[in-house]
Amino acid sequence: MAAPTPTPSPSRRTFLGRLSLPERNYLADALRTETVGGVILLGAAIAALVWANTLGSSYRALSDFHFGPESLGLHLSVQHWAADGLLAVFFFVAGVELKRELVAGELRDPKAAALPVIAAVSGMTAPAVVYTLVTVIGGGSTAGWAVPTATDIAFALAVLAVIGTSLPSALRAFLLTLAVVDDLLAILIIAVFFTDDIDLAALAGAFVGLAVFYLLLRKNVRGWYVYIPLALVIWGLMYNSGIHATIAGVAMGLMLRCTRREGEEHSPGEHIEHLMRPLSAGLAVPLFALFSAGVSLSGDAMASVFTRPETLGVVLGLVVGKTVGIFGGTWLAVRFTKAELNKDLAWADVxxxxxxxxxxxxxxxxxxxxxxxGDAFIENEIKTAVLLGSLMAAVFSGVLLKLRVRTYRALYEAEELDEDEDGVPDIYEQDDPAYHLRMAAIYEKKAAEHRRLAQVAGVASSKPDSPA
Structure with missing residues (x-):
């Protein structure tokens, strides 16, 4: 069993140190849902690939089928509804998650937040640089520089579930915080770089709707029948404004209160996130994957991934850029700040x-x-590159994590050990005198049982053998 993490000196902050008990419990609940959602997402991606490469005509027909009120500018294809509508749910949850991290989680302390934020920023900058260099040298289009910058936390957790690695909570928290900051930066990229024409009237209407949403929250107005219709109106106005509609989801998520008041077991934001996360991870994101991941995997398409500058840039950005960016940024941040790596872990884990x-x-x-x-051919090629790059990253990281699986399992078991069976891991109770009294009573009870069994065994062995 791994020894508990030593308490750091006051002048040095421990990087990847033990989480507080409330944060550990929240993290376990959140990642449990995301892991299940990640497995569903993996299944949806595989289904999309099989469907598109066996019955491609029916897949394309359904993806391109349009429905919705044309008078409201919402006569969209199924694929468009999935990307702009369902992903708004995903980004709403991301917004709530970010708000909670900022006010109650790992990002609330600027000193503690510095490391994961630096890691996330460098982890998005490096892939963009790698993609740009590859396309400039190869004479390709730099338009896709942002494609390899994002991390998919659900898919990453699905990989962990498949390879059976029980990561200690500190590493899981670091991965989740990276993904939260990553989502925020991705939203900013979408809003700033992928918005062309703006309808100011629709945008003004969306802002008015958001203001009403905020006031209702501050007045403690309750009832899904108030917020869901209002959210749909805000989403529709944001879509028609020319700004990607998922921005509306993030904005509403950031408005929820995520701090607990006296007598509250959960804040409103945590409660709504708990309700919405399964919908996002188990339905919205997998359906988006079903109608976006269906690409042709012909031999020519796969071969061109490594010869076309744009697709090669995506693959190298994901596999090389992300790894070098996050690791390099983290190492430099720890090197030049008053921080030290958790003694139970190694830089190989980072x-x-x-x-x-x-x-x-x-x-x-x-x-x-x-x-x-507008360019269906290159869009299909880029999606193929994303799938291939993500697969390569999954295999590479899976091998690295498997090499340290015994260490992770020992740390995880030490974190989960609860010998007094009070629902609180023993590692969090070591400074509690009551805990030591309970453990002494438990050990005395076990010792008495062992003495009783030894006495019974001794009596049995002293009896004469029975006649044959």
Whole structure:
């Protein structure tokens, strides 16, 4: 069993140190849902590939089928509804998650937040630089520079579930915080770089709707029948404004209160996130994947991934750029700040997590559609590159994590050990005198039982053998 993490000196902050108990419990609940959603997402992606490469005509017909009120500018294809509508749910949850991290989670302390934020920023900058260099040298289009910048937390967790690695909570928290900051930066990229013509009237209407949404929250107005219709109106106005409609989801998520008041077991934001996360991870994102990941995997398409500058840039951005960016940024941040790596972990663990972050499925597919909109051929090629790059990152990180699986399992078991069976892991109770009294009573009870069994065994062995 791994020894508990030593308490750091006051002058040095421990990087990847033990989480607080409330944060550990929240993280376990959130990642449990995301892991299940990630497995569903993986299944949806495989189904899309099989469907598109066996019954391609029916897949394209359904993806291109249009429905919705044309008078409201919402007569969209099924694929468009999935990308702009369903992903708004995903980004709403991301907005709530970001708000909670900022006010109650790992990002609330600027000193503690510095490391994951630096890692996330460098982990998005490096892939963009790699893509740009490859396309400039190869004479390709730089329009897709943002495609390899995103991390898909659900897909990453699905990989962890498949390979059976029980990561300690500190590494899982680092991965989740990376993904949260990653989502925020991805939203900013979409809003700033993929918005062309803006309808100021529709945008003004969306802002008015958001203001009403905010006031209702502050007045503690309750009732889904108030917020859901209002959210749909805000989404529709945001879509018609020319700004990607998922921005509306993030904006509404950031408005929720995520701090607990006296007597509250959960804040409103945490409660709504708990309700919406299964819908996002189990339905919205997998359906988006079903109608976005269906690309042709012919031999020519696969071969061109490594010869076309744009697709090669995506693959190298995800596999090399993400790994080097996150690991390099983290190492430099720790090197030049008053921080020290958790003594139970090694820099090889940070490198493995950095390579796992190269799985850039959902948001990468979305940005690929936006960057090459109107060119179906290159869009299909870019999606193929995203799938291949994410697969390579998954395999590479899986191998690295497997090399340290015994260490992870020992740390995880030490974190989960609860010998007094009070629902709180023993590692969090070591400074509690009551805990030591309970453990002494438990050990005395076990010792008495052992003495009783030994006495019974001794009596049995002293009896004469029975006649044959």
């Amino acid at each position: 490198f493995a997590i950095a390579s796992l972050a190269g799985i850039g499925f959902t948001v990468s597919l979305l940005i690929g559609e936006l960057a090459f909109e």
